[in-house]
Amino acid sequence: MTVRLIMSGALVGQELAAEFGPLPPSFLPVGAQRLYELQMQALEGAGPVHLVLPEAFAVPEADATRLAELGVEIVLAPDGLKHGEAVVYALNAIGAGDAPVHLLHGDTLIARPPLDVHDVIVAGARSTEYAWAEMEVGADGRTASLVNTPAGEDGHDGWPIAAGYFAFASGLDLLRALTRQRGDFIAGVNHYLAGRPVVAVMAEDWLDFGHLTTYFQSRLAVTTARAFNTVRIDGLTARKSSDDTAKMRAEAHWLQAAPPGVQIYCARLLGFGLEQGRAFYETEYEFLPVLSELFVYGAVGKKPWLRILASCEDFLRALAATRGDSSGDLALRALTADKTIARLEAFARAADVRISEPLTYAGRPCPSLLQIVERLVPAMDLDSGRVACAMHGDFCFSNLLYDSRNRRIKAIDPRGSVDRTPSLYGDLRYDLGKLGHSIVGRYDQIIAGRCRATRDGRAYDLAFDPAACQPWLAEALGDLVVDGVGGLSDPVRAVTVSLFLSMLPLHADRPERQQAFVANALRLWCELDA
Incomplete structure (x- = not known):
């Protein structure tokens, strides 16, 4: 042999x-x-x-x-x-x-x-x-x-x-x-x-x-594109296209309209248009590692990771300094409370899951998923009076690259809108919640299958594979404060919980992943409600 x-x-x-x-x-x-x-x-x-x-x-x-x-x-x-x-x-x-x-x-x-x-x-x-x-x-x-x-x-x-x-x-x-x-x-x-x-x-x-x-x-x-859009890369540019013209237009508008202090942290927009009935925009391709890869598969030490998070903080500060004339509270409500309930109901219909039944996590009694969403709303402080600021809208590790030479992140795939109208503006708490869903929510480990979720009736549990950088990052996120908002403040943590519940119907093809999302939402809720 x-x-x-x-x-x-x-x-x-x-x-x-x-x-x-x-x-x-x-x-x-x-x-x-x-x-x-x-x-x-x-x-x-x-x-x-x-x-x-x-x-x-x-x-x-x-x-x-x-x-x-x-x-x-x-x-x-x-x-x-x-x-x-x-x-x-x-x-x-x-x-x-x-x-x-x-x-x-x-x-x-x-x-x-x-x-x-x-x-x-x-x-x-x-x-x-x-x-x-x-x-x-x-x-x-x-x-x-x-x-x-x-x-x-x-x-x-x-x-x-x-x-x-x-x-x-x-x-x-x-x-x-x-x-x-x-x-x-x-x-x-x-x-x-x-x-x-x-x-x-x-x-x-x-x-x-x-x-x-x-x-x-x-x-x-060997890079492959995500299932819900198409990315064509030739080594010089990355062209993202979709049948959703409004989405492509909003993302391109955001990259073009962002002020210089924000653009320095973003992929450089080269063009926008229509091709064979599909909308597209093109950015300069960056030969850089993705933070989700580093988090799940890398072995980067504490100091480099803290430099990465410091660059994330600099970007968030640049966003927060770009003020709008609308309400951040209204934007956050649209992105979380309203959307999460609708998504959760869609998940319940498609998966035949009862979202009104109480659950347990690791032996601890928890409210039903519907009750959790209802209790998250006051935790988000949606009457804070905050003015809207520039918002990336999908500020998570899978959309962040890192250039170790100039110690600066590069953000890709901005959301570009709250209500499908192209806009720079939203709420800082949503971006911080997205960052938290990568760090304390450990979203990328779930996607990579680096966890074990179990369910016995209405009882859930979840165990993650060790990630040496995760405790360092969670501690540093807890110390981070941008424009008066703490990285692990209650409103931000509530946003993070809502994200895992709102993404449930988007993963209907992966029931085991949905189970992990539910278990993770319960875990994060228990920590918030401690």
Whole structure:
């Protein structure tokens, strides 16, 4: 049986670690999943796979479970090994013998790897000036040698590079070669090539996630749009389109009309129009990580996260300083109280759920969902007399990017209206509630399936996977005050609870997610009502 290894036995380099924290390459976030999930999709049908990880890396429980579901066995290699040494260690640890060995580098995604042929190296075209292993290939397709080309050098014209997938027919010959070359992977492969004919096969489609530039280019290639709109990205611009013309017009108007102090934190609008009957607007595409990815899948430390939240605060202050001439209370009522009751009733009809029955959460008696909504209204203080200010309207982690170089967030997808009339204005408490629904509400973990909701009749419970950054962020949000409104003040927390109830009918295709939303709303209500 062929031995298949995904070699991810060392942490990513400094550039990527600065963005995502100290992760093995296969654990890098790519959209709403980790890279290893995409790699396993490409290896589907290949049989058992071993994932080599550094011994010091603590595999999160959710990832250990997911890897087991995918049929992946983890091999922990001692820290500090060279790449070739880690290969030798892994092969010895699993008792590979003389079976064929296929290696996939942990920072590489090969769309259609040669799963059933041996003595093959997948080759690709060089696309950047990073250091690569170039391949000297003869006219007969046989690989003569691999040559390391330093970063910044042109290399050899016409030579492809080793794309990160190696298929060796003899595990013993590979072990001998790597051992003889003292764990130097390239030298070991060259030693193997001297004794066996190995063919170069050009990759049809391959992506490299091993460097900051190639990571974001590769991430772009696998990005998917949300179900309720279409996003077309070409690496220069992002074009968002929808049949809902009013929605597109409102979002574009917001990005265009926002004052300079707000626009500096937002995606730059390039155009708006109609195409084949659909409204669209275009913004400059940003090669930046999304906060939802960092929250769920990243390993960023406390100080970087506090800098991120500080930039969120700066943006909120810029919004609050842009005053309107209408009532913030009326805007907040329209966005929460009125909408939540209508959405909750729609959920009850579609899911055949009784929203007037009392419930329990973690053994604690709770009001019915309908009663909770009714009690949230006075908690929001809708007679505060606050004047409307500029409002993003969907200020949550999935709509926030972060540029670590200038330490500034970039906000995308503003709401643009309260009543479908394009407007900058709304209420600060709604934006803070949206931010809270990511931090204390842990919305992105629910979407990613990083929680376990249980229900027994009218009794609910919910447990989240650990997220090291969450307590830091919750504490910092509690200390945040913008224009006299606390980040975890009662009105803001009431808004956050209402958000989870109002989104219930929007997830009718995922009953397990709806169950988690209900449980989470009960959890947050219990904390508010403590």
